[in-house]
Amino acid sequence: MTATIKLYTNHGCPWAHRAHIALAELKLPFEEEIIDLSVPRTAEYLDVNPRGLVPSLSYNGQIITESAIVAQFLADAYPSHLIPNGGTPEAALARARIYFFVDTFFSKANGHYHKALFAKTEGEAEEASGEFVKQLEKEVEPLLSDAAPFFGGSKTLTQAEVLTGPFVLRLLSLPKNGVGPESLIKDLPTRTPNFYKWTTAVIEHPSVNGIWNEEKVVAGTKARLAKLKA
Ligand SMILES: N[C@@H](CCC(=O)N[C@@H](CS)C(=O)NCC(=O)O)C(=O)O
Incomplete structure (x- = not known):
């Protein structure tokens, strides 16, 4: 049923x-x-x-x-290509890899990105932005060495992209639209090529960008920032 x-x-x-x-x-x-x-x-x-x-x-x-x-x-x-169900050591390992990646993305990098957006001064924003790119390079980049184009060599989306996709969309879009310093994304193609390639595939996927309304999210974030600064 x-x-x-x-x-x-x-x-x-x-x-x-x-x-x-x-x-x-x-x-x-x-x-x-x-x-x-x-x-x-x-x-x-x-x-x-x-x-x-x-x-x-x-x-x-x-x-x-x-x-x-x-x-x-x-x-x-609904068992699918997103993530193997447990029950075998191989499946458990694949799950552990995906969840470690998601944990790393949020615990090591994304917080600095957020700090850069909401910083009170330009100096603070640049400092947080520098830390964001440094952590991406150190912690996230190596985990995407076999992305093809999605996590772990997958041709299709995985649970890694389900959990990080909305944040990847924002991460690439906001600085381009005047929210947060441009240094957040400017050097990604050279300093984090695996990450950059992966993000490009993620944001192009229709399951990821289906409800994405860039204009609205940019305007909403700008309004939130202005309210915080007032
Ligand atoms: N940890 C929650 C966070 C959800 C969350 O923060 N949602 C926000 C919108 S992005 C919300 O509902 N905010 C309403 C409020 O704070 O009043 C989750 O992962 O579902």
Whole structure:
């Protein structure tokens, strides 16, 4: 029997975007409800997710929240090319590699990127940007040496791209559009060629860029930054 899937989402949210990539890649039909994040959450939505965050997934009436857990649930429920299910040492190793990559991307690099965007002075922004590229070079670049074009030599998207794709889109787009220093991306082709090649493939994939609205995300980020600076 086909499952009834409903995604509570907002297309500007990178975390919710993860669920869109997984659902698109697994070709699962779903209904979506856009949650307006500019106003307090309704009592109805707080019944769905008491934390008030997006995404939330309703799967045959069962609610699953937290984007990484939603993506994991979908990959587990629908075994596919995204990630092998466990059960053998080979599969467990492939899973460990993917999750180590995702952990490295977020724990070593992405925080510096975020710091560069939200820095109070140009000096602070450049310092964070330098650290971002340094960490990409040291920690992330080696993990993409066999990307072909996706993680681990895969020709198709993997769970690594499901979890990082929305952030890769923003990472390349925002500095080009006047958000954050250009030094965040300027040297990527020469200093992190594996990473740069991989990002190019990631952002071109229709499952990744299907709900991407660059203009809106750039404008939204600029507005958030202006509000913080005021
Ligand atoms: N850890 C959560 C983070 C989700 C999150 O922060 N969502 C933001 C939008 S990008 C949100 O719902 N914010 C609403 C609010 O803070 O009121 C996840 O991975 O699902």
